[in-house]
Amino acid sequence: MTKGQTQDIYLTLKEKQTLASPNYLFRFKNRTTNEEVKFVRLNATDLSAHKDRYNQFSIVVNTFFTGKDSGEWEYYIYEQTSTTNTDPSLATGLLETGIMDLNEATQFSFTEYQTNNTFIVR
16 A cells, blocks of 8 residues: 555455444554554445455545554454444454555656856867
């Protein structure tokens, strides 16, 4: 994911899912600092056209990762019935784990230099 952008992420959650219509608890843990970011995505926010094959969620990266260190983050996705719980020990089950790279936003700025050329001809 890149800071300053909205990113679509693709997961395979349905294959291990036990609840008929779960809400998903997303937990990210920085591999260096152990800092955590947790939030809930409702089943209704799954943008996938083929939910039996993959799940697609749109994440506004700055909403959750403002001021967070770039680098590798482990992710854990849990299923649950709650729409607000962010405690993984209270979730129904772990569906997927992996590693996500959080990158700085790349911004280009151009510097224009003005020079006054004086030519001396002899």
